[in-house]
Amino acid sequence: MIKKEIESLLKSFLMESGYEYDFVVEVPEEQFGDFSTNIALVGAKYFKKPPRDVAKYFVEKLSGHPMFDDITIAGPGFINFRVSKTFYIDFLDNFLRNPSGIWRFKNKGKIILEYGSANPTGPLTVGHGRQVVIGDVLGNILKYIGYDVTKEMYLNDAGRQIKLLAKSVWARYNQLLGYDEPIPEDGYRGEYVIDIAKLVIKDHNDRFFKVWNDEIEEIFKGYALREITKMFDTTLENIGAQFDNVFSEKSLIDDGTVNEILNILKEKDLVYENEGALWLKVSLFVNDNDKVLIKSDGSYTYFLTDIAYHYRKFKRGYDIAIDIFGSDHHGHIPRMYGAIKALGIPEEFLVFVLHQFVTLKRGNEIVKMSTRAGEFVTLDELINEVGKDATRYFFVMVDVNTHLNFDLELAKAQTNDNPVYYLQYAHARISSLFENAQSKGLKFELLNNLELLQADSELRLIKLISSFDDILERVREKLSPHYLADYLEELAGAFHKYYAEHKIVDVDNPELTNARLNLAFGVKIILSEGLKLLGVNAPEKM
Numbered sequence: 001m002i003k004k005e006i007e008s009l010l011k012s013f014l015m016e017s018g019y020e021y022d023f024v025v026e027v028p029e030e031q032f033g034d035f036s037t038n039i040a041l042v043g044a045k046y047f048k049k050p051p052r053d054v055a056k057y058f059v060e061k062l063s064g065h066p067m068f069d070d071i072t073i074a075g076p077g078f079i080n081f082r083v084s085k086t087f088y089i090d091f092l093d094n095f096l097r098n099p100s101g102i103w104r105f106k107n108k109g110k111i112i113l114e115y116g117s118a119n120p121t122g123p124l125t126v127g128h129g130r131q132v133v134i135g136d137v138l139g140n141i142l143k144y145i146g147y148d149v150t151k152e153m154y155l156n157d158a159g160r161q162i163k164l165l166a167k168s169v170w171a172r173y174n175q176l177l178g179y180d181e182p183i184p185e186d187g188y189r190g191e192y193v194i195d196i197a198k199l200v201i202k203d204h205n206d207r208f209f210k211v212w213n214d215e216i217e218e219i220f221k222g223y224a225l226r227e228i229t230k231m232f233d234t235t236l237e238n239i240g241a242q243f244d245n246v247f248s249e250k251s252l253i254d255d256g257t258v259n260e261i262l263n264i265l266k267e268k269d270l271v272y273e274n275e276g277a278l279w280l281k282v283s284l285f286v287n288d289n290d291k292v293l294i295k296s297d298g299s300y301t302y303f304l305t306d307i308a309y310h311y312r313k314f315k316r317g318y319d320i321a322i323d324i325f326g327s328d329h330h331g332h333i334p335r336m337y338g339a340i341k342a343l344g345i346p347e348e349f350l351v352f353v354l355h356q357f358v359t360l361k362r363g364n365e366i367v368k369m370s371t372r373a374g375e376f377v378t379l380d381e382l383i384n385e386v387g388k389d390a391t392r393y394f395f396v397m398v399d400v401n402t403h404l405n406f407d408l409e410l411a412k413a414q415t416n417d418n419p420v421y422y423l424q425y426a427h428a429r430i431s432s433l434f435e436n437a438q439s440k441g442l443k444f445e446l447l448n449n450l451e452l453l454q455a456d457s458e459l460r461l462i463k464l465i466s467s468f469d470d471i472l473e474r475v476r477e478k479l480s481p482h483y484l485a486d487y488l489e490e491l492a493g494a495f496h497k498y499y500a501e502h503k504i505v506d507v508d509n510p511e512l513t514n515a516r517l518n519l520a521f522g523v524k525i526i527l528s529e530g531l532k533l534l535g536v537n538a539p540e541k542m
Contacts, residue, residue, distance in 0.1 A: 001091065001095075001102065001103065001466045001467075001468075001469055001470075002034075002035070002067075002083060002087070002088075002091060002463070002466045002467075003025050003026075003027075003035060003466075003467065003470050004469070004470070005067065006025050006035055006037070006067070006081060007025050009062065009065070009067075010023070010025070010037060010039050010058065013057075013058055013061040013062075014039070014043075016061075017047070017057070019043065019046040019047070021042055021043065021046060022042070023037060023038055023039040023042045023043070024037065024038055025037045027467075028078075028080060032074060032078075032080045033070070033072070033080035033081050033082045034081055034082055034083045034463060035080070035081045035083070036074075036078050036079065036080045036081070037078070037079050037081075038077075038078060039054075039055075039058060039079065040052070040054035040055035040057075040058060040073075040077040040078075040079060041076060041077045041078065044077070050077070051076055051077025052073055052076070052077045054077065055073045055077045055078075055079050056073065058079060059071050059072075059073060059079060066084065066086065066087065067083060067084060067087045068081055068082060068083060068084055068087075069082045069083065069084045069085070070082040083463070085454060085459060088453075088459050088462045088463065088466075089450050089451055089453060089462075091462060091465075091466055092450055092453070092462050092465070092518070092519065092522055093447060093450055095465060095466075095522060095525075096446060096447055096518060096521065096522055097447065099522075099525045099529075103145075103468070103469040105144070105145045105146040105469070106146050107146050107148070108145070108146040108147045109147060109148065109319035109320065110147070110148045110149075110150075110317060110318045110319050110320075111142055111147045111148070111149050111150070111318060111319065111320045111321075111322060112149075112150045112152055112313050112316070112318040112320075112321050112322070113135055113138060113139045113142070113149055113150065113151050113152065113322045113324070114135075114152050114153070114154055114313075114321065114322070114323045114324065115131050115132060115134065115135025115136075115138075115151075115153070115323075115324035116128060116131055116132040116135060116153045116236075116241070116243070116324075117153055117154035117155070117156065118156065119156045119161045119162070120155055120156065120157055120162070120165075120224075120225055120228040120229055120232065121161050121162070121164070121165045121188055121224075121228065122188060122190055122192065122228065123190075123192065123228075123231050123235065123378040123379070123380065124231075124232060124235045124236075124378065124379045124380075125377060125378060125379060126358050126360065126377045126378070126379055126382050126406075127326065127357055127358060128379060129239065129358075129379035129382065129391065129395060130355060130357070130358050130395045130404060131324055131325075131326065131355060132236070132239060132241050132379075133239065133241065133391070133392050133395040133396055133535070134324060134353070134355055134395065134396055134400055134480075134481060135151065135241075135324045136151065136240075136241040136242075136535060137392075137396050137481040137484075137533060137534055137535060138322070138324075138353075138475070138479060138481055139151045140532075140533045140534075140535070141472055141475050141476065141481065141484065141533050142476060144472065144533060145469075145472050145473065145476060150244045150245060150318070151242070151243050151244045151245075152243060152244060152245045152246070152247055153243045153245075153246045153247070154247050154249065154309060155229070155246050155247065155248050155249060156249050156302070157225055157248050157249050157250045158249045158250040158252075158253060158300070158305060159249070159299070159300070159302060159305075160299075162221055162224070162225070163217065163221075164184055164186055164187050164188065165187075165188050165193075165221070165224045165228075166217050166220035166221040166224055167184050167187060167212075167217070167220075168183050168184060168187035168188040168189070168193050169193055169196045169197050169200065169220050169223065169224050170197075170208065170212060170216070170217075170220050171183045171184070171187065172193050172194050172196075172197035173197040173200050173201060173208065173209075173220075174209060174210065175197075176194070176197055176198065176201060177201070177206055177209050179209065179210060181210075192227075192228075192231070195227070196223055196224055196227045196228075199223060199227065200219075200220065200223055208220075229246075234380075235378075235379050235380050235383075238379075238380060238383050238388065239379060239383060239388060239391060239392065240388055240392065240535045241535070247309065249305050249309070252305050252308040252309060252312065253300070253305070257308045257311065257312055258300065258304060258305060258308045260308075260311075261304070261307055261308045261311055261343075262278075262293070262294075262304075264343060265280060265293075265342060265343075268342065270284070270342050271293065275296060276296030277292045277293075277294060277295055277296045278292070278293045278294040279291065279292055279293065280292075280293050280303075280307075280338075280339065280342065281342075282334075282335050282338040282339070282342075283338075284338075284342075285337070285338040285339075285341040285342055286334045286335070286337055286338040286341070287334065288334040288335055288338060291303050291335050293307075303332075303335060303339075306332075306336065307336075307339045307340075307343070310336065310339070310340060310345070310350065311340075311343055311345070314340075314343075314345050314349060318349075319349075320348075320349060320351060321349055321350050321351070322351045322352075322353060322479065323350070323351070323352050323353070324352075324353045324354075324355065325352065325353070325354055325355075326354070326355060326357065327354045327355065327356050327357065329354065330354055333352050333354075336350065336352075337350065351479070353400060353479045353480075354400070354401070355400040355401070356400070356401060356402055356403040356404065357403060357404070358395075358403075358404045358406050359403065359404070359405050359406065360377060360382070360406050360408060361405050361406065361407050361408065362407070362408045362409055363407070363409055367408060379391075382406075385408060385412070386408060386411040386412050387411075387412075388535075389420055389424070389536045389537055390411035390412065390418070390420050391411070392534060392535045392536055393419065393420045393423075393485065393534060393536050394406050394411055394420075396481040396482055396484075396485055396534060397419060397482055397485040397486075398482050399480050399482050400479070400480045400481075400482070401480070416496075419485070419489055420536065421542075422489065422492055422493075422496075423488055423489065423492050423527065423531065423536070424531070424536070424537070424538065424539050424542060425492075425496075425542055426491075426492035426495050426496060426523075426527055427524060427527045427528060427531070427538045427539065427540075428539050428540060428541055428542040429495075429496075429499060430495070430520045430521070430523060430524040430527075431524070431540040431541065432541070433504055433505055433517060433520055434517065434520075434521075436505045437505045437513060437517060440505065440507050441507075442505065442507065442510055442513055442514070444514060444517050444521075445514055446518065446521070447518065448511075448514055448515075448518070449511045449512070449514045449515035449518070450515055450518055451515075452511060452512050452515040453515050453516070453518075453519055455502070457494070457497065457498045457501060457502070458498070458516075458519055460494055461491075461494055461495065461498060461519055461522075461523060462519070462522070464487075464490065464491045464494055464526075465491075465522050465523065465526055467487065468487075468526050468529070468530070471483055471484055471487040472484065481534070484530055484533060484534065485534065487530070488526075488527060488530045488531070488534075491523060491526060491527065491530075492527065495520070495523050502516065504516045504517065504520065505517075
């Protein structure tokens with residue numbers, strides 16, 4: 001918030017000068033001030049003056065402004081600002097009066113956020129889990145700062161994998177009835193496949209015993225999809241992630257969208273046949289090889305249905321489509337940009353977020369959990385061991401581009417080394433301050449005595465509170481929720497330090513107590529809002 005005020009002031013004086021260019025306002029090392037800008041360094045080529053001379057122009061314009069106690073020029077031309085105590089106190093007053101309205105977030109357009117999209121061929125794994133939580137949190141934050149967000153899962157319910165699953169269930173069905181039908185070579189062997197086969201037997205007895213055709217395949221597909229999507233729903237509820245919509249890949253074939261895409265590309269002469277397959281001229285648009293749309297056996301590639309899906313997203317009226325994939329999908333990106341260019345869709349419509357994968361560790365040992373669901377670790381299994389809050393927080397606490405080492409023992413620890421515990425304890429500790437004050441007969445009065453907040457540690461907490469919107473905008477810019485986690489840990493750390501160094505509830509000084517409780521209340525609001533965006537509980541007691 002304060003950072004934006006400084007940016008706004010600088011932009012107004014830049015406009016007066018007749019120039020327009022990009023610059024940054026950032027938080028420097030503490031000894032240099034509260035905020036710093038490179039506006040003079042960038043502007044030297046526009047003003048045709050040395051950076052320090054350009055800096056003097058802005059310093060003179062800002063001289064005497066009540067927001068600042070001090071403005072200095074440093075090094076080659078950085079401008080450093082120290083914000084006045086009065087301005088910090090005024091900010092806290094305004095924030096406490098209207099915590100949600102002070103940020104002035106505007107309506108920014110419609111975003112469709114696709115994540116968690118998986119073949120419905122088995123339980124959601126830990127790998128799926130990180131993607132689901134990253135997407136859920138990004139969706140929460142984008143909505144909070146003014147976007148109209150749709151969280152959508154793309155259900156890959158067409159193609160070879162679903163056929164393999166149906167055949168695997170049928171094989172287990174026959175085995176349960178006494179015939180040793182082999183599971184397909186690339187089929188699915190988890191215990192859940194047997195559970196689905198038992199349901200078929202319950203409903204149909206031996207009707208499909210040793211009998212397999214297209215009609216029966218559709219029946220087994222139906223059972224498998226229903227049961228696995230139920231599993232998905234249960235797991236998503238356990239992790240606290242809800243989608244606004246689930247979009248079926250198969251529906252794109254059934255409603256004619258795939259054929260519409262093929263007709264558009266044929267009319268533009270962007271496809272050709274080779275060795276019995278139909279290819280898209282991807283190489284006309286990006287530095288990549290041409291790709292197959294329809295295989296020589298007549299079946300559609302995943303690429304074709306994905307093109308149809310993104311075409312449908314565009315036609316549904318979204319301004320931006322954000323796709324969150326695992327890093328193993330990096331090869332899919334160039335071809336998709338080629339495809340949307342071929343369809344005449346603006347390249348900026350589509351944005352990709354690639355996340356790295358997860359290794360489960362117990363201390364220094366890599367964990368290989370056995371599971372009845374197959375040779376992988378299910379997300380439910382992880383939630384059962386460490387809890388929803390720790391699972392969600394650990395999945396987003398490091399940059400999406402960084403491999404996550406998920407320490408199971410740390411996630412369960414009730415110590416300050418566990419960042420989840422550290423944050424939740426800060427929130428609960430603030431709640432206990434109000435209980436303590438009430439038990440001692442001290443009445444809390446909102447907004448009163450704020451002028452008594454003069455200590456550097458108090459001003460630092462106000463400065464951190466004021467940075468909340470800047471952090472959320474950083475998440476939007478970089479599309480990684482770890483910036484919010486880092487910020488909340490910094491805020492909690494500053495508060496824990498403040499709590500240790502100052503007597504917050506002091507019966508001998510009720511006015512200062514009230515001022516400090518107001519500050520603590522402001523910190524609590526931000527911790528609560530931040531944890532809510534992360535989907536983590538903010539307990540009143542621990």
